[in-house]
Amino acid sequence: MTRHSRPQAPSTTAPPGNTRLETLRRQYHREITDGTAHRGRPVRVAPYVLAAPGAGRHTDLEMIEAHARRLGRQITPSTFGDIGQVPALTERSGFDAACRYAGQGFAHGIVANNRAAITTHNDAYAHVLHHLHLRGVFLTYLLALPG
Template structure:
C-alpha cells in the first residue's frame, strides 16, 4: 500500500480507492460506507463514484459478485486500492486471503482496512 500511495503522490496524482462493503442490511451498508468514506478522507484518499457491496452472509470470495467487481474495477486502473471495514469482509480463510493479496499486488492494487478501535 505504501509503495502505491507514495508513487501516486510523487506523480502528484490523487489516490483513488474503491469501497467494498459486506453487509446484512441496507442501513448497515450505509453505515459501513460512511465509516469508509471518513477513513479515506483522513488518509487524503478520494472515494470512487462507484461503490461495491455484497449483502447477506459471507459466501466464499469467488461467489461474491460485488467483491469480484471491485477487484476487476481496481485492476483495470480505476482505483489504486480497495478499502473495506475489516479483513472478515474479504475472507477469513488464510489461503484465500493470500490469493487475493497476490492477485491485487500483481496488478498494483492495495487492500486496506479501517484501523482497529481500542
C-alpha cells in the same frame, strides 16, 4: 459491521500467518500509495462492504469514506458490496467487480469494512493480496487504515 456493532480490535488469537499477511498487505499498500504520490497523483479508493442492504450498509460506507477522506484519499463514484455471512470469494460478485474496477485503473486500492469482509482464510487472503498487487492495486480495511 452492522449498525448495532462497533469496530473491534484484532483478535489476539488470530490464525497463524496473520502477522506475515498483515506485513505483506502494508508493504503492498505503501508501495502503491508512495508510487502514486511520487507521480503527484491523488490516491483513489473504491469502498467495499459485506453487509445487508439498508442502514447498516450505508453506515459502513460512510465510515469507510470518512476515514479515507481524513487520509486525503479520493473516493471513487462507484461503491461495491455483497450480502451474506462471509460467502466464499467465488460467490462475491461485488468484490469481484471491485477488483476488476480497480484493476482497470479506476482505483489504486479497495477499502473494505473489515478483514473478515474479504476472507477469514489466510491462503485465500494471501492470494487476493498478491493478485491485486500484480495489478497495481492495494487492499486495506477500516481497522487497518492508514496503511
